[in-house]
Amino acid sequence: MGMKAILNYRGYALLTFFSATTALAISFMLKASIGVSPFDASNQTLSLLSGIQVGTVSIIVNLFFVFGQFILDRKNFGFRHFMQIPLSMLVGVLVNFFYYDLFGFVEFNNYLIALIVFLLALTLTTFSVTVVTVLNLITNPIETFCVALTKHTPLSFPVLRQIVDVFFIILSLSLTFIFDLPATVREGTVITMLIFGPMMGMFIKIIYPALTKRGIIEEVKL
Secondary structure, three states: OHHHHHHHHHHHHHHHHHHHHHHHHHHHHHHHOOOOOHHHHHHHHHHHHHOOOHHHHHHHHHHHHHHHHHHHOHHHOOHHHHOHHHHHHHHHHHHHHHHHHHOOOOOOOOHHHHHHHHHHHHHHHHHHHHHHHHHOOOOOHHHHHHHHHHOOOOOOHHHHHHHHHHHHHHHHHHHHHHHOOOOOOOHHHHHHHHHHHHHHHHHHHHHHHHHHHOOHHHHHHO
8 A cells, every 4th residue: 555655656746747847848839939739829829819828828728628528528527537627727837937937038039949949849748748648647638528529429539639629720820810910820830730649659658668667557547
């Protein structure tokens, strides 16, 4: 029992640490200003439009997805689902801290440097998200919402997840053109959509055995 508790603490410590590195990486992807993932592009556009900090927008949007899960699948809405709320708040608050406060002075005026920073940040984001995914301690708001939605529609999870990304892109582009906002859907968005999945698959092959060897994953799944 003691060992199980210790390993669970290790799992949650890893979850917290890599949630923080995810927030850090997202902040630098935003700083690079060459486009971000569909979700982050939508959040950044809404932030530019409303004046609300981008991390706060992310929290609000994620809470909508968590609420949607509860409405669609309340019978299976458990602790892991509820914990999406504090985790989303943690990441959002850290994005605000890194982007506006700690690195508020940082700008990349050279395109090549911005591209390099973006690629490094994307790699860190992918690695961090992979660790969080492999730990499987807390579910992801968007993905879990799509899973819940499959129970009410004939569409499969991959199709629904793609529809959500398309929605974010359309929303971001529409608001950008209507209100003449800086573009957040750019080449970085395309790069993210093309290499995030394959890179995550590569990292899973490294991270899963490493955590399994240390017994963290088995204990967490109990």
